[in-house]
Each structure stands twice: as structure tokens, then as C-alpha cells.
Amino acid sequence: MNKLVHRLAPLAGLIAACLALGSPTAVLAEEPVNTHQIVLKAVNLPSGQYAYQVVSHKIRARNGETSDVTSRYSPKPSIPGPAIVMTEGDVAEVTLEQGISNSNQPVSLHVHGVHYKIDSDGTMKSLNGVADEAAFPGKPYTYRWVAAPGTAGTWMYHDHTFLNPMLGAEDKGLFGTLIVNPADGKVKAMIDGKITEVDVADIKREFILWMHETTFWGMEVNNILGGKQVPLWTNPTLGARQGEKVRFHVIGLGTAFHTFHLHGHRWIESGTTSVIDTVNIGPISRQSFVVQAGEGVGPGDWHYHCHVLQHMQAGMMGDFRVVP
Ligand SMILES: [Cu+2]
Structure with missing residues (x-):
């Protein structure tokens, strides 16, 4: 029996590989709703860390209209990196440039959650068996991400090659957030004490908080200002008006x-009907949830923090400032 299993195992592996390779080609049969053409650059910061920044972002809609949304982004690099927002049915063609002045090593983009073919894995040939899928100085690399049905959620993108050809340098700042909104435009939320659905279009602000070691790294996407992104850096004060629907995206790193x-x-x-006010966040696990600012409690500086005592003691905290 064992011998038979051993003889069949390579065949099963081959079939599994064929099936796995076959599926990405079928990810999006029809024309994408929107095609995002994004140019990102990886750079080094004076702090010795590294970061991504957006060079340009154009969106081509299915009807052929093209809009330039580059002004949504901070003109400077940030940690976390720029938040890329897509909707199920969208495709992104993301070109990465190596703009790190003190190194000629390859830098890459590896994305979670969405579909991509093996040549958009963002790893080195030693790992993926196909190609060195990374940007070198003067030699950009383009990745294709497909936000196929079933990929709605908050995901990570990060480097997978820089400094360490197997792991990359996400812990040195080369990471960012991908938000895929559901095609039907609705997300679950508790509003006025009831579990309901809210329209993504009614969410006024997105607060992205990455939890790394003993620090929160924050970014706001302000939907009132057309998706304007404000890097908030470390342990930030978040701000909202009472009653605004805001969405938190809390993600672990390290x-x-x-x-x-x-x-x-x-x-x-996320994914349940449990009402909670504390959630465990492990490396690359995440929680995305909508709250109505100050609901039932009113305005104030509402503290947020990690509840692991050593992390609190080390300053892992900030405020959610709700104003009338
Ligand atoms: Cu903690």
C-alpha cells in the first residue's frame, strides 16, 4: 500500500500542479471592470529603512475612459506603503522600479489574496523556478494582479527579494496594503446596535494600522477627499466626526x-456575527471592520492599543479622536 502511494504521489503532484497552473488563466473570463496601471518605486529613507511610493496610477474603465488618480497618493514614500484599492472584477498592472540609491539588489512585489500567474509571484527564480521576478536598477518589473470574484478583503503586498533573496525586506519597511472591495459594494457592519450591511461608498475614512513589534504604523485613506492618502507613521492619532462610518484595517507584521x-x-x-472590542492579531492576520464613530458613547479621545502588557508598556498605542 505504501509503495503504491509512493508511486502515485508524483503523478498526483503533477495533476495538482496542472490544476493549479490552469486556474489563473480562467480567473477573469470577461473584460476587467477597471484596469489599474500603477507605477511604484522602492526607495531608501534617511532612517535607514526602505519604503514604497506611487509614481503614477491611471485607471482605464471598461468603457475606455481613463482617469489619472496619482494625486490621491502622498508624493513621498511611506511606511506602510501606498494603499492600493481595487474592486472585485478589477485587474492591476503594477510596475515596480528599483530606486534604492545605496543598493543594486533586486526588489520585488509579492501580493496576497488576489490571483496572479507564476510570473507575477514576486520571488527569485531560485524559489519560483521561472524567472527573477524583481526590479533591478534601471530595469523595472511588471506584475499582473487579478481581483477575481472571491478575493474581496484586506491583503498585504511586500518585497520578497531585497537583502534576502528568499524572504525579502518587509520588516525593513517594504510592505503595503491592498484593499479589494466586494463587487456588490456592501460590507457587514454593526450600526446603531444592529448587524447590517453598509455601502462601501458610505465609508468616509479607512484607517490602516499595521502592528509591528511594539509600534502601530498607520495610513488614512480619506474617502471624503476622493481617496486621498495620508501617511500617519507611528502610533498615530486618528480623527473622525461623530457618526461617520469609518473602516479599520488592522494587520500584523513580523x-x-x-x-x-x-x-x-x-x-x-470579520467573517462572523460575534460582537467584539478586542481581537488577536498574529503575523499577517488581519481584521477589517466598520464602526460608526462615537456610536452610543459620543465624542472623545478614544484610546486604541495593543493589549499585550509588554507592548502597551513599550508605547504601542494611539487615539481615535471623535469630534462632534
Ligand atoms: Cu502587541
Whole structure:
């Protein structure tokens, strides 16, 4: 029996490989809703860290209209990197440039959650068996991401080659957020004490908080200002008007396990109907939830923090400032 299993195992592996390679070609049969043409650059910061920045972002809609949304982004690099927002049915062609002045090593983009073919894996040939899928100085690399049905969620993109050809340098700042909104435009939320659905279009602000070691790294996407992105850097004060629907995206990075807690607010745990106010966040696990700012509690500086005592003591905290 064991011998038979051993003889069949390579065949099963081959079939599995064929199936896996076959599926990305079928990810999006029809023309994409929007095609995002994004140019990103990886650079080094004076702090010794590294970061991504957007050079340009154009969106070509299915009807052929093209819009330039580059002004949404900070003109400077940031940690976390720019938040890329797509909708199920969209495709992104992301070109990465190596703009790191103190190194000629390859830098890449490896994305989570969405579909891509093996040549958009963002790893070296030693890992993917196909090609060195990274940008070298003067030699950009283009990746194709497909936000196929079923990929809605908050995901990570990060370097997978720089400094360490197997792992990359995500822990040195080369990471960012991909938000894929559902095609039907609705997300679950608890509003006025009831579990309901809200329109993504009614979300006024997105607060992205990455939990790394003993620090929150933040970014706001302000939907009131057409998706304007404001890098918030470390342990930021977040701001909203009372009653605004805001969405938090809390993501873990590195090796530590955290417990994210927000004072005065409750939310629906992602993928469940549980009402919670604290959630465990491990490396690359995430929680995305909508709250109505100050609901039932009013304005104030509502503290948020990691509830792991050593992390709190090291300053892993900030405020969610709700104004009338
Ligand atoms: Cu923590």
C-alpha cells in the first residue's frame, strides 16, 4: 500500500500542479471592470529603512475612459506603503522600479489574496523556478494582479527579494496594503446596535494600522477627499466626526502576536456575527471592520492599543479622536 502511494504521489503532484497552473488563466473570463496601471518605486529613507511610493496610477474603465488618480497618493514614500484599492472584477498592472540609491539588489512585489500567474509571484527564480521576478536598477518589473470574484478583503503586498533573496525586506519597511472591495459594494457592519450591511461608498475614512513589534504604523485613506492618502507613521492619532462610518484595517507584521483593542467601540468580528472590542492579531492576520464613530458613547479621545502588557508598556498605542 505504501509503495503504491509512493508511486502515485508524483503523478498526483503533477495533476495538482496542472490544476493549479490552469486556474489563473480562467480567473477573469470577461473584460476587467477597471484596469489599474500603477507605477511604484522602492526607495531608501534617511532612517535607514526602505519604503514604497506611487509614481503614477491611471485607471482605464471598461468603457475606455481613463482617469489619472496619482494625486490621491502622498508624493513621498511611506511606511506602510501606498494603499492600493481595487474592486472585485478589477485587474492591476503594477510596475515596480528599483530606486534604492545605496543598493543594486533586486526588489520585488509579492501580493496576497488576489490571483496572479507564476510570473507575477514576486520571488527569485531560485524559489519560483521561472524567472527573477524583481526590479533591478534601471530595469523595472511588471506584475499582473487579478481581483477575481472571491478575493474581496484586506491583503498585504511586500518585497520578497531585497537583502534576502528568499524572504525579502518587509520588516525593513517594504510592505503595503491592498484593499479589494466586494463587487456588490456592501460590507457587514454593526450600526446603531444592529448587524447590517453598509455601502462601501458610505465609508468616509479607512484607517490602516499595521502592528509591528511594539509600534502601530498607520495610513488614512480619506474617502471624503476622493481617496486621498495620508501617511500617519507611528502610533498615530486618528480623527473622525461623530457618526461617520469609518473602516479599520488592522494587520500584523513580523513575529509578535498582538491583541488590538479600541476603547468605547464594538464591531463584528470579520467573517462572523460575534460582537467584539478586542481581537488577536498574529503575523499577517488581519481584521477589517466598520464602526460608526462615537456610536452610543459620543465624542472623545478614544484610546486604541495593543493589549499585550509588554507592548502597551513599550508605547504601542494611539487615539481615535471623535469630534462632534
Ligand atoms: Cu502587541
